[in-house]
Amino acid sequence: MTLTQHDIDREIAAERAAYEKRLADGGPVEHQPRRDYAPYRSSVLRHPKQPPVAIDVSQDPELVELSSPAFGERDITETDNDLTRQHDGEPIGERITVSGRLLDRDGRPVRGQLVEIWQANSAGRYAHQREQHDAPLDPNFTGVGRTLTDGEGRYHFTTVQPGPYPWRQHVNAWRPAHIHFSLFGTAFTQRLVTQMYFPSDPLFPHDPIIQSVTDDAARQRLVATYDHSLSVPEFSMGYHWDIVLDGPHATWIEEGR
């Protein structure tokens, strides 16, 4: 049977109702999506059925997961954070600047850590072999960026506004425009891969991936803010997006820094 947007919309509504009931029954606010989220069909066979085994990190400060891999200047090149300058010509599309801070749960900056991004071009096409969307490739846009956070935990990218793209999960399935982010903290337990969205995208209600974050406030934290002070005159539109890493970390490592 053909899976329609209507089917998916109904499932999304049912998942929201289930979350609201959990909240009403005294359950906790869910900051993270559930791995078992059927409206996103790829999750069905790929989520564990057993609950995760909890490790109380305060019992053992020696756990290797409380430290993090290191990255440095030699892992980065000068044009890595400017996706509009990685080819001979200019990519097509609306130029944007995206900037924000990488923080831990205590609001402290994560300094000198690796931020990686990847995205579709302005037509909604990834420079990836397996991508089948027939929108044009842009020879001047790969859509990959890297940077290290500065002394205040800040990152900064120049790129083009990615386009939305169809993804065939169901009939007329479209992903809202987004930039994928990969982040490291001061501990491996803080590792995060996520997606940044743009304000007021009309596709939000229909997309099971963003809707997998059923908590309204948590979902809003995936959406960047238009920031006029980040817009560069005669050049680009600015978006601000702060990122807060979850997961415990070894607080004593930061002391004295």
Next chain:
Amino acid sequence: MTKIDTGRPESVLPTPSHTVGPFYGHALPFRGGEDIAPLGHPDTVTVHGYVLDGEGGPLPDALIELWGPDPDGNVPTADGSMRRDPASGGFLGRNGVEFTGWGRIQTDANGHWYARTLRPGARGRSAPYLSVCVFARGLLVHLYTRIYLPDDAEALAADPLLSRLEDGRRDTLVAVAEDSGTYRFDIRLQGEGETVFLEFQ
């Protein structure tokens, strides 16, 4: 909402996770991501296996990250895992000398992955292990697990995590020795023989 006011701790709430999706292949994997051990190091081990879904089907699009200490149990502090060529913008790879302790590997079309790294040393009260982070299309939040090496039965028996698990589940975390220095470790995301995944609190 996306400007966090660090002066108000109640507003510092976690950014939700999302799937890595299917199209990270031109962005995240890098040359030599699986060759973590310095060239010719005598304490090199090879770990390899499959990533499997709830029907036993291999994942051709899973991404594995490994993180582990050196053979003396020290946490690596060297950067340079993905050294770049400032001239071409491409990857130079590791320098074959320094040990960064971290690797990133995409499963191949058969769902198979491998890595060559240094035999991890013990830290604290734990038996020696490599920390693993699994990403995939369909996985809305990545999964942590551990690869324990099978060689020291006494250390494994005393390990604080392993000793809490019943035998069948415990075995999912212990790699199987094959040829000398080669270990098999499959990751089953769901169903029979499901790998033990971890949550750090």
